[in-house]
Amino acid sequence: MERKHQVFVSSTYRDLVEERKEVIHALLELDCIPAGMELFPATDEDAWSLITEVIDDCDYYLLILAGKYGSTNKEGIGYTEMEFDYAIAQGKPVICFVHEDIELLVSSKVESSEKGKERLLAFMEKAKEKHCKFWSSAPDLGGKVSRSLIQLKKKHPSDGWVPGRFAADQKMLAEMEKMRAKIAELEMEALISKDAPPENIxxxxxxxxxxxxxxxxxxxxxxxxxxxxxxxxxxxxxxxxxxxxxxxxxxxxxxxxxxxxxxxxxxxxxxxxxxxxxxxxxxxxxxxxxxxxxxxxxxxxxxxxxxxxxxxxxxxxxxxxxxxxxxxxxxxxxxxxxxxxxxxxxxx
The missing domain is CATH 1.10.10.10 (Winged helix-like DNA-binding domain superfamily/Winged helix DNA-binding domain)
Structure with a gap:
């Protein structure tokens, strides 16, 4: 039975619109379900609880890093980095894609402040400690995502998602019927025990x-x-x-x-x-x-x-x-x- 795997795509957004499109296209070709926060940008604490729920439901976590560190919380930690740390803490299989030379990016797509650059470089070093690939363009990124995810799925098999019509096979239905019979038996035993005096009376x-x-x-x-x-x-x-x-x-x-x-x-x-x-x-x-x-x-x-x-x-x-x-x-x-x-x- 064909299973579909859900992949959380984490990155800054405005500077990586084209790259995310390539990644999502690659995931769809692999029969994966892309999950990201395009419609719900991580800019406040309320959105963070939604993000963690989505990550929990995903089979794999994919990180894209380029020239931007992204928006931060009150403590100065970027939401993209928070997503990465949360996925690691939950034991999700992680694969990272880091731009090979951010010096080649246009100025609008890189951090302008020294503080932002420092945070980005520190984040990149952290990402490189995991399974990491380097990319140079949107098409290059899409191709590397396809090849890398195939390897990741083999190395870390996951249950994934099953279409509803296949979710309950005959074996499962028989097991469910057996459990129903056991529940009915236990309920009857409980009813009989309530209708009789205690053992130590x-x-x-x-x-x-x-x-x-x-x-x-x-x-x-x-x-x-x-x-x-x-x-x-x-x-x-x-x-x-x-x-x-x-x-x-x-x-x-x-x-x-x-x-x-x-x-x-x-x-x-x-x-x-x-x-x-x-x-x-x-x-x-x-x-x-x-x-x-x-x-x-x-x-x-x-x-x-x-x-x-x-x-x-x-x-x-x-x-x-x-x-x-x-x-x-x-x-x-x-x-x-x-x-x-x-x-x-x-x-x-």
Whole structure:
């Protein structure tokens, strides 16, 4: 399959218009894709980010140097030299074409300032350290680019670009289908794992095991509050919190359900001397309950999209938590009684 390679052509522009045309013509004859910044001259920082992206997408980098150093950034470094340095840093195969005698160029095509000449000569010396050829005219440059690029492609093979109709062959399509099947398998495994209890659940407090919180409760109308440890089983805690989690709830709403569960755990004989609003839920206990319900595989963080300004923490049931909630909350009929018998008894 024929592959096309993209080549970044780097040079000053106004003094090398004809030379660039010859180079681009030579690249097209080699079925290469020329890439340069003719339409977007490198004269500011915004253009530089575009230049680096284009260089990243290229297979090869080609530098043309003559009598001009070119425009510079705030630090006095030419954009053409910056392109060269960036291509080297990215490991791009580089080929340089330096004019063999800049003294022969007309004055409009050479640097007029001493500073510019110094920078150009230093840049040329740097370029000569790479694969470098010398040229004297536009046609001469075009011919040398053709021969040199053929050698460069052999020495540094590159993936290049493939026409879209050839991009996916039968082998690739089969591989993609295999990957799709693997993804579907992994998704199903993830779904099944969420629908089952955690592997280490037998090592955790759960079910009828109780979790105690300290509480000061009144035992009559006159005496001072006394210390009590209120205990609520994990199944009972989840039966209170589960319905709230079904539609996703905030941490505040979940906390209210925890408090309600412990309020109903207050012994009946002293409940009249206390009030629901007097039940305290220490934050350390709230955190422990939340962690335990997650460890038991019953709840997880909410996933619904909300406004950016919403800073609440949301919780929801897991698939396993939903099944478990139904198991412990569903009303069961009495043994040996039909549903009609139960309905008749309720009517009476």
């Amino acid at each position: 037998d090592q955790l407090k759960s079910g009828s095991d109780e979790y105690f919180i300290p509480q000061k409760l009144n035992v009559d109308d006159e005496g001072a509050p006394e210390e009590h440890n209120l205990g609520v089983s994990w199944d009972r805690l989840f039966s209170y919190c589960g319905p709230e989690l079904a539609g996703e709830c905030t941490s505040v709403e979940l906390r209210e359900k925890m408090i309600l569960a412990y309020w109903h755990a207050v012994p009946r004989e002293i409940r009249e001397f206390n009030h629901y609003n007097g039940i305290g839920m220490p934050y350390v206990c709230e955190d422990q309950i939340s962690v335990q319900l997650q460890a038991l595989g019953l709840m997880e963080h909410g996933t619904k999209k909300r406004a950016v300004s919403d800073n609440n923490t949301y919780w929801k049931l897991t698939p396993y938590g939903e099944k478990y909630l139904i198991q412990i909350r569903a009303i069961r009929k009495s043994p040996n009684k039909s549903m009609q018998q139960i309905a008749d008894a309720s009517a009476d």
